[in-house]
Amino acid sequence: MSYFGFIWASLWRKKTRAAFTILSLLCAFLLFGLLQTIGAFFTAGADFVGASRLIVQSRVSFTDSLPVRLMPQIERVPGVQAVHHDQWFGGILGENTQAFSFASNPRTLRVVYPEWVMPDEQWQAFANTRTGAIIGRITADQYGWKVGDKLPLRSNIFPRKDGSMAWEFDIVGVYDGKDETWQRQTTQIFLNWDYFNEANQFGEGSAGVFAVKLEDVDRADEVAQAIDALFLNSPDETKTQSEKDFNKGFFAQIGDIGLIVRLILLAVFFTIVILTGNTMAQAVRERIPEMAVLKTLGFSNSQVTVLVVAEALLLCLVGGLLGMALSTLAIGGMAKAAPTFFGALSPDPAIWVQAVAAMLVLSLVVGLPPALRVARLKIVDALAGR
Numbered sequence: 605m606s607y608f609g610f611i612w613a614s615l616w617r618k619k620t621r622a623a624f625t626i627l628s629l630l631c632a633f634l635l636f637g638l639l640q641t642i643g644a645f646f647t648a649g650a651d652f653v654g655a656s657r658l659i660v661q662s663r664v665s666f667t668d669s670l671p672v673r674l675m676p677q678i679e680r681v682p683g684v685q686a687v688h689h690d691q692w693f694g695g696i697l698g699e700n701t702q703a704f705s706f707a708s709n710p711r712t713l714r715v716v717y718p719e720w721v722m723p724d725e726q727w728q729a730f731a732n733t734r735t736g737a738i739i740g741r742i743t744a745d746q747y748g749w750k751v752g753d754k755l756p757l758r759s760n761i762f763p764r765k766d767g768s769m770a771w772e773f774d775i776v777g778v779y780d781g782k783d784e785t786w787q788r789q790t791t792q793i794f795l796n797w798d799y800f801n802e803a804n805q806f807g808e809g810s811a812g813v814f815a816v817k818l819e820d821v822d823r824a825d826e827v828a829q830a831i832d833a834l835f836l837n838s839p840d841e842t843k844t845q846s847e848k849d850f851n852k853g854f855f856a857q858i859g860d861i862g863l864i865v866r867l868i869l870l871a872v873f874f875t876i877v878i879l880t881g882n883t884m885a886q887a888v889r890e891r892i893p894e895m896a897v898l899k900t901l902g903f904s905n906s907q908v909t910v911l912v913v914a915e916a917l918l919l920c921l922v923g924g925l926l927g928m929a930l931s932t933l934a935i936g937g938m939a940k941a942a943p944t945f946f947g948a949l950s951p952d953p954a955i956w957v958q959a960v961a962a963m964l965v966l967s968l969v970v971g972l973p974p975a976l977r978v979a980r981l982k983i984v985d986a987l988a989g990r
Contacts, residue, residue, distance in 0.1 A: 611915050625883045629923025632876045633959055636869060637931025640955045643865035656821050657716065658828055659850035660814040663841035670840055672811035677834060683827040685819045688716035691812030693795060694761035705757060705793040707800035716817045719786045726777030734799045737773035740790030741780045749775055762804045881970040884916050888974035896983045905979040912978055916971025924963040928956060
């Protein structure tokens, strides 16, 4: 029999116990894969945007909209190439499906966000159609929308002047991303701000936040400070930061996702160490006479130690790899089932590396103590049952 065959047979000596231990490890690493991926999704922000844009929000909160009359002043700040504004619309599709929708300036969106690509005639239609809307490719494919369709939206924030929360827009374009990374972000809906501005009950002139495209990314801090100084001690004080930091702040409303994930995983792995450690200790304790026989046959202390650690490693790898494989399938399923929310969610090879490293560490933690006990085992005592 080969070494692997011997270790595999030892692992399944008690089939029920081994199966439940592997199932526990599978669940632990399934949670690890899911939580680490989702945590990274929420906490990383849009890392790929770099520092080419700044976001100007109200100093109080980004939920407190800035007036559009600030736009010309921001445009005159040295180092500013272009300025765009977006107002969170709070759109609802159907009964209660959240839509990432923004009332957006159709003339500056293309300039400040060149990552969104669309035929020229559709950009022109968006700018010239009062009730126009453009849809991201992922969202359009999800709902089967195409140019020329009507887009019924309800807003949970902005009623129309007649008091109705129901809005209707004309789909005049479907935009895509310039590369694969941006294509995974095409879940948003952009509405013509001019129509929104005229028709909403809360009055005209609400811009929301401003996106500032920089002439030189190295001057980002300088430009941000200049914008904030411009409105200091005014009724509309601003807070200007990189787009990446703004996105992180947006997700931070939910809570400290990174800390939550770490605490959950700490609890999971503390439990799994106790469970798996007990399984290995019990398995080795039941086979003390067999270990003594191996030593009698000429196996050295180091060889017997390696066999026990290898059994713990095999146990952790079987359960861990199965759990990570299931988490990868689950992540793909989430991205397909809810592309509006998780369209950019994808398995991260770095998380697989972390998981394998965790399996190796776990196997040493649970396998080394019983292995060292076997190494110190005296043949006579073991065969005598002492």
